[in-house]
Amino acid sequence: xxxxxxxxxxxxxxxxxxxxxxxxxxxxxxTLEPHLRGSKLLAKLGRASLTPLPLAIMExxxxxxxxxEQLLRSFPDSHFGQGLALTLSAVLFASVxxxxxxxxxxxxxxxxxxxxxxxxxxxxxxxxxxxxxVGFHAAGVWFIQMxxxxxxYDGPAWLIGYRSYPNxxxxxxxxxxxxxxxxxxxx
Numbered sequence: 524x525x526x527x528x529x530x531x532x533x534x535x536x537x538x539x540x541x542x543x544x545x546x547x548x549x550x551x552x553x554t555l556e557p558h559l560r561g562s563k564l565l566a567k568l569g570r571a572s573l574t575p576l577p578l579a580i581m582e583x584x585x586x587x588x589x590x591x592e593q594l595l596r597s598f599p600d601s602h603f604g605q606g607l608a609l610t611l612s613a614v615l616f617a618s619v620x621x622x623x624x625x626x627x628x629x630x631x632x633x634x635x636x637x638x639x640x641x642x643x644x645x646x647x648x649x650x651x652x653x654x655x656x657v658g659f660h661a662a663g664v665w666f667i668q669m670x671x672x673x674x675x676y677d678g679p680a681w682l683i684g685y686r687s688y689p690n691x692x693x694x695x696x697x698x699x700x701x702x703x704x705x706x707x708x709x710x
Contacts, residue, residue: 528649528709529658535705536662539698540689544670547694552678559672571668579661583653586616586639587646595647605647613639627688630680634691638663641699648710655706663690 547553557564591612598604616639617632625631642656649655667687676686684692690699 526654529654531658532645532655532702532706533658533662536659536698536702537666539701540663540666540695543683543689543694543698544674547676547678547683550678552676552683554675554677555673556675557673558675564672567672568669571672572665575661575664575668576657578664579657580653582616583642583646583657583660586612587643587656588653590615591643591646592651609640609643609647612643613637615639616642627680627685630684630691631688634684634688634695637696637699638690641703644703645706648707650710659702659706 544553548555559567591608594608594612595605598608613636617635620635621628621632638660642660645656645659646653667689670689671686674686676683676689680692682692682694684690684695689695
């Protein structure tokens, strides 16, 4: 296992989402101002730095390492079978994120489905190892948790997403497509 690949994947995730955030800020669709002050802000950022990696490892072990792997073994070893397994595991991945009530449904569901599909495809293309999906996933969660206390999303949601789901707008979907393309080429 070349550990540089998941680290580079995490770095690319942070870079691309940061570029999108910067461009949206430049256009005026996102404003950046702390929603909390002092020790509350520091505590929130500290907690936000602790959870992404364990969360990503756990979710990738369950959704890619167990669920997707079992679906891949259950369906025919063909493009159709793989596509069906990826789709079903992505639906389940997205659905689990709605066990807790959400303010918005349609765009976050789309973004989470595409994220599940992306992480699944990266898992398969990478030789059935969870580490590149963990890198993408942890970096994405860290980015969201570190920017959420500052960012207000005022632009069109279909284009820029939401504060908790920047991946669900067209720009976020493009970032995931670029990351997937990079991962497939690297595999």
